[in-house]
Amino acid sequence: MGSSKTHIFSIQHNELAQVAKVLAHPARIAILEYISKQEGCICNDLVDEIGLAQPTISQHLNEIKKIGLLQGTFEGKNLCYCIDQERWLELQQAFNNFFSNINLNCC
Amino acid sequence: MGSSKTHIFSIQHNELAQVAKVLAHPARIAILEYISKQEGCICNDLVDEIGLAQPTISQHLNEIKKIGLLQGTFEGKNLCYCIDQERWLELQQAFNNFFSNINLNCC
DNA sequence: TTATATTATCGTAATATTGCAATATTAAAT
């Protein structure tokens, strides 16, 4: 065991959970916030800013990338990351729907 | 290693990440949705509904409880869970703030 | 009190995540 039984859940539930998993680490929250404060971002700044080793930051960036939240473009010699606006708003909507659709009539 | 370096991050970032972690499993999403559809809930129903073993459901409920999202009251011989409304709205707000405060000016 | 039903806890196995050192890759500058 140890692995989630994803197959017994709906696609919607799995997808929301997958996105939540990316947000489930303070480094990734901090990275997203930091990137947004810059206009784009050079990865090496993140290493100084966040305080984790370069390979670790790179891994976290990859997790964020996997759910489509990062666009990367080259600018001079440095890779420049920025947040994918369309996907961002889509996820905002997804969370808001989840929180709004829940019925709060308590027993 | 293996454990998150939570101490290098802000309280806000850690708290949001902690909540996201609870939502980061489809079973817990499904449990929250199912509880909300009922008015309260008997755990054994969840076992049938979700399709995981009773101890596993109990563990998931405990994770949800830890972030203050469940109220439990006794009703007859069965424990009746329901969603804590105040906390729910608080978390909805927290996620919405996170998504709204991000600056989307791309490079 | 004893039986019954429901929920919680314990113990354990399988898998996932986190983090970093070492190394490789990539692209620009010389």
Next chain:
DNA sequence: ATTTAATATTGCAATATTACGATAATATAA
């Protein structure tokens, strides 16, 4: 082509998560 700087990948160790069988605790009913 070589050097330099930035980012990615690999390999591995430590810890966390997920899941469930066995068992304990809890509360009602008989």
